[in-house]
Amino acid sequence: MGVVTPADRELDALAAEAAPFARLAMVEDVLNLARANSLWPLTFGLACCAIEMMAAGASRYDLDRFGAGVFRPSPRQADLMILAGTISRKMAPVIRTLWDQMPAPKWAISMGGCTISGGPFKYPGEYAISEGAEKFMPIDVHVPGCPPRPEALIAGLLKLEEKIKRGRRFGRAG
Amino acid sequence: MSALHALLAGPLGGFGATLLVGVVGIMGYLTFNVLFLIWLERKVAGHIQRRLGPMEVGPHGVLQTVADMLKLLGKQLLTPVATDRFVYLLAPLLVFLPTMCVASLIPLGRAQAFADMPYGLIIIVTLSGLTVLAIFMAGWASNNKYAVLGGMRSVAQVVAYEIPVLLAVLSVVLVAGTTNLHQLVTNPWPRLLGVPVPYGVVEPLAAVIFFIGITAETNRAPFDIPEAESELVGGFHTEYSGMRFAMFFFAEYTNMLVLGALGATLFLGGFRGPFQGAVPLLGPVYLLLKTYLVVFVMMWARWTFPRLRFDQLMSFAWKLLIPLALANLVATAVVLGVLA
Amino acid sequence: MDALGASVSAPTEHPFSGAAEARWVAPGRLVEASRVLREAGYFFESMTCVDRIAAHGVFELIYTFNRWEAASRVAFRVWAPATEPVPSISGVFGAANWNEREAWEFYGLAFSGHPNLTWLLLPEGTEFHPLLKSFTAPPASSYDDSLTAPPPPDDAHPPAHH
């Protein structure tokens, strides 16, 4: 370490102030366990992938087995945003608003090629779509496919559960 | 329960002990009940819909609602900027107070009612209409058009369905000759062909009207228009998150239980059942079994029927249920008069 | 059909198939001609704009109409100069309203007498016409800047403690 600048000291002070009053690791673990097992997705579909997302919630695949079948139509009550379908440029600001309306802690799964990178609708000079959701919001799990099968979405969900149980969010180690 | 009561009565005095046992007992039980009912709802829904419902959290998902509750506890509480803050925060607290009070009035057994009042039934009917006030507060304070619409619908709906419920209850009161819930159960039952039968058998129409009425009052499908998901997103609770939202859930399921228990007490014989005289502890068991039967039928209806439209709901209450309930009341009075 | 009057002279090197009748209509007679079809019981099937600016300096508009009773597609082909507005037929066929808005936003072709000529599919305020052959890529400014900005530093994503 080199010179400690005033800015660094300020940061340290800030960190000390922002540190939790008491570290309740057990409680955090239990909470994370509960969070992982109770991921309520937002009722929100964009295109083709939304149909497979609905299929994942329907009888044969039954997301409710994992406690993730409670699709909430209001972003205020959702924990998980499953971005399923192509994000058009007209839709992107709306999605960002929805994401901002969700209360923390929240997670996002990008389902299908379109929300990962623009998918099949990306070509030089395209004008209509936003090339991937990560341009404007954080994504926890990517589920590739066009569209991914419901099993793939379930696998993505289980990956997300693992991630939550380890207490990591948005790529930051805990 | 009574031993515990005696133990606490030493330091706290009789009233204090009753209050403590009552509050802790009721709160504890209601919390458990909500967790159980939500799980039950999801399992019932699952099995009606050719799937399993929660399976992974605990055996057959029994811990699913515990996880949900813990998660909701740890959720950020968002208060949208444009809300009427005081009312917005007050509504979720108010929403289950009336239900709590009603819960304490339901007789659980021969000597077990937390509050045994001579006019218990009247108080219950009065209190159960209050929940809607909190719902309207929530809808109005949220400053969201969907929420306001939901709140308005809720008020209109409860006003309309209180009346047939009241009239149906009155029919039973006429037959039983008392408004004390405890006496209503313990009084000699009416006899049909020499066999004592619960009031539901002699007043089947009142029972059906009462059931429809409480389904509407608890905002359950097919009368769930105040929170109609496909129309109003979340209705009155659209803007609520985390525990505040959970409170509404809590209130809805508690309301189901309490009104179901009231229905069981009025029409299905309450805590009375075989051998209950010999084993008093069976009383609450019988009551709960009957209550959960009513609740189960409500769930069954929810997962089977489409939702009514708002004007249809209104005309159903005003043009069909209320005249029917009135006619039933008059018929009951006439029959009783003739028999007397 | 003869009430439509004589066809205008137009190039013949683009044959049209899939219709019982395809005829060239002058822009000025479009409303009148479509009204004839409306009264004869035709429904509005589709409208297509084709960019022929490079070769001829015009847009080719292809309207197709059809009947329920006996399928007999009629195609109107309009050779519309790129700079002049085409008369709107949204007063005759309700469906033309959206189709004309689409042609306007995708090609910049104006329609006179249209009640609400504004963006339909593209975000409001879009300044390019993407289906023109001369269009290559949208200008960089067409992205919503607020989206690419980093998320606000709020308490929404606290790092988990371990």
Add this chain to the structure above:
Amino acid sequence: MRTHPPTTDPLDTYTLNMGPQHPSTHGVLRLLLTLRGEEIVTAEPVIGYSHRAHEKMAENRTYAQFLPNTSRQDYLSGMIYNFAWVEAVEKMAGIPVPERALVARVILAEFNRIASHLLWIGAFLLDLGAPTPFLYCWDDREAILFLLESVTGSRLTYASGRFGGLARDLDADFPRRAREVIAKLRARWPEYDRLIEDNVIFRNRAIGVGVLTRDQCRSYGVTGPTLRGSGVPYDVRKAEPYGAYPRFEFDIPTRPEGDVFARYWVRVQEMRQSVRIIEQALDQLPGGPFLEPGSIGVKKRLKLPVGTQYYAVESARGHYGILLVSEGGAEPYRAKFRTPSYPNLAVLTEAMPGTLVADAVAILGSTDLVMPEVDR
């Protein structure tokens, strides 16, 4: 209800913005409703939230490269769209198609139509607040998807058409499995009728609601089951027979009322007709090649003669038209897709005023919209 005169007084009304994220806008439609209480004064659909520029893409890709796009326009009846593109190109290029492929296309397309209608019934009932039929329909739909997947390799967005046939042949076991699925569907229909059609709440929500007159349909170019619910027996399969359809006997179910219930009834009957077609096609399924020997397939660059062609098929939602303009190159000069949901949505601006918010949801649901198909 509805005793007030229509009003546009701004003090008397308010605006409700439904969507683009709303449980019953099926994806990303936005409806701007002007309301007076719960009564709709005006309804203005705002679309484009899933505009993906299919038409621009068509100009940038070869005919074969564009094939996967077609099934993404309407992902619920993607097979029909896929074959429509293939057939349009075949017709323009004069590519012959073997008999087996023609009949197999009909079988696959009709199964796809049933799957689409099943999904619609479920989603529509969900809009009306009944969640259970949704799951029943999806359960049945999975059986069809499983069958289609065994032929095409994908569940939803098929690319199984080839210029001159099919990508893969129906295997020897296919007819037996297809008949099993049909038997399963047949067994389910009485259940649906009892659960949905005979339900008094459903009938009250659906009968007399959202009437579309014949003239409105004509003005907007409404087609498909939505039009047939208004009593017009227009079906591209009969009006302009294509593929192997002329060989099969089937009826066009219509109902004169034009309300939500009529549209529901028509779709339910159409599934029965589709099964009828499939059974005939399975009986007549000829042997021989499934892809014209020496045909173009997708590998080589295909060039179409100069000209403009309009080609139409009947998709699950109605008249799907492809207008292809070729300048002789390997890519289309212009491809316009006349999608059925587009006019079916546009007409709602006239059908919705005067109804209630709950009706708006029912009407919207009854027209069976697929938003990416509207927006393209």
